[in-house]
Amino acid sequence: MNKFPRSAYVHIPFCHRRCFYCDFAVIPIGNKVETLGGYGSKTVKDYLHYLYKEILSIKHKSSLSTIYVGGGTPSILDPKQIKDLIDLFKENYGVDYGAEITMEVDPASFNQDDLYGFINAGINRFSLGVQSFNDQILEKSGRRHLSEDAEKSCLWLKKVYESGLIKSWSLDLIQNLPLSGFKEWNNDLKKTINFSPPHISIYDLNIENGTVFKKLIEIGKLKLPSEDEAFKNSESTNLILKNSGYSRYEISNYSIPRHQSRHNRVYWSGSGWWSFGQGSTSSPWGKKLTRPRVSEEYKKWVIGQCHRNLDSSLVNKDFVYKEIDEKIMLGLRLKEGVDIYEVLKEQNWGNKKFQINFCKLLKEWEKFLESGLLVRKGNRFFLSDPKGMELSNQILIAMFKWWDDIN
Numbered sequence: 001m002n003k004f005p006r007s008a009y010v011h012i013p014f015c016h017r018r019c020f021y022c023d024f025a026v027i028p029i030g031n032k033v034e035t036l037g038g039y040g041s042k043t044v045k046d047y048l049h050y051l052y053k054e055i056l057s058i059k060h061k062s063s064l065s066t067i068y069v070g071g072g073t074p075s076i077l078d079p080k081q082i083k084d085l086i087d088l089f090k091e092n093y094g095v096d097y098g099a100e101i102t103m104e105v106d107p108a109s110f111n112q113d114d115l116y117g118f119i120n121a122g123i124n125r126f127s128l129g130v131q132s133f134n135d136q137i138l139e140k141s142g143r144r145h146l147s148e149d150a151e152k153s154c155l156w157l158k159k160v161y162e163s164g165l166i167k168s169w170s171l172d173l174i175q176n177l178p179l180s181g182f183k184e185w186n187n188d189l190k191k192t193i194n195f196s197p198p199h200i201s202i203y204d205l206n207i208e209n210g211t212v213f214k215k216l217i218e219i220g221k222l223k224l225p226s227e228d229e230a231f232k233n234s235e236s237t238n239l240i241l242k243n244s245g246y247s248r249y250e251i252s253n254y255s256i257p258r259h260q261s262r263h264n265r266v267y268w269s270g271s272g273w274w275s276f277g278q279g280s281t282s283s284p285w286g287k288k289l290t291r292p293r294v295s296e297e298y299k300k301w302v303i304g305q306c307h308r309n310l311d312s313s314l315v316n317k318d319f320v321y322k323e324i325d326e327k328i329m330l331g332l333r334l335k336e337g338v339d340i341y342e343v344l345k346e347q348n349w350g351n352k353k354f355q356i357n358f359c360k361l362l363k364e365w366e367k368f369l370e371s372g373l374l375v376r377k378g379n380r381f382f383l384s385d386p387k388g389m390e391l392s393n394q395i396l397i398a399m400f401k402w403w404d405d406i407n
């Protein structure tokens with residue numbers, strides 16, 4: 001825990017408009033965006049100014065092995081702005097040879113020239129937010145792109161990947177969007193497979209407070225797939241992707257061999273990471289720090305932190321990781337699960353206390369171990385696939401209860 005983080009997340013909050021299910025820290029800036037000189041450029045440039053300030057405020061740093069430019073819709077930025085960002089890291093942190101540098105892109109927010117520009121800027125992995133290939137589903141979800149845009153983007157990414165210009169790319173879908181019954185979902189999966197992305201993320205739709213979807217549900221105007229349909233959709237996902245050569249290495253993520261996301265594994269493994277930009281959360285040494293979600297407050301925060309020396313407030317080499325429940329939760333998301341002994345050892349409990357608390361956890365998990373949702377191999381515990389992964393919430397709730405009880 002005392003090494004400097006080797007991964008950095010950068011939040012680019014701009015989107016053309018807000019999708020109906022989204023509660024991220026985003027700034028909708030409309031359709032006519034020219035981020036270098038035209039409409040929208042002042043807002044963007046202003047934000048980037050503070051973002052760079054924050055990135056430069058860190059004094060103790062190691063070279064980076066992963067960078068993830070997420071959002072929002074980072075592909076709204078001009079390739080030159082992405083290059084400046086990557087160069088900032090290269091010049092001030094250092095970036096390892098062979099580092100994974102990912103950028104999220106949304107269909108209809110970039111063209112082929114932009115794509116080559118992003119690659120020239122140093123991006124070697126893309127994560128494409130398709131969500132669905134069905135126009136009706138896209139419209140119902142407030143997405144701005146059409147199926148045609150998504151297909152075009154997939155073809156471009158397939159081409160640059162196959163010609164060796166990038167290391168990998170991911171196609172991202174959302175499961176159980178409105179109108180996405182068994183037939184529609186299977187079509188989405190089949191189209192996805194046709195583009196042979198090396199990595200696929202399948203996120204389950206969550207209804208978040210403050211979103212259009214939440215409002216529509218409250219007034220009875222949003223029909224989502226039933227529990228039965230959702231279960232069948234999940235089964236289909238597993239079957240189709242496994243039969244197509246993908247392995248589920250994390251609850252929401254599938255890949256062909258050697259294409260797991262290195263950056264995301266840093267989060268799930270509980271290692272430290274830097275994070276920059278409004279609303280983002282860093283965890284350099286296990287302790288989390290979330291930045292304000294609103295631009296003006298974020299800017300003030302950056303100025304304040306720079307004055308107070310952000311870096312020294314974060315550097316604490318003796319920090320003991322206390323958020324054990326979260327570490328177990330993240331570990332359980334992974335195919336290889338989590339070594340509970342290793343995690344509990346960090347608490348520095350005496351032998352007796354260690355055994356008592358461990359037994360209490362086993363008690364909470366007893367029924368899941370018996371039913372095969374949870375599997376134990378030595379001190380390592382992992383969710384069975386697909387049953388345990390589908391019903392992970394029950395196992396996590398039992399674990400959170402254990403953690404509350406012993407504290």
Ligand code: SF4
Pocket residue numbers: 014015016017018019022023024026071072073106129
């Ligand atoms: S594009 Fe992504 S980040 Fe932007 S509003 Fe839609 S879901 Fe949210």
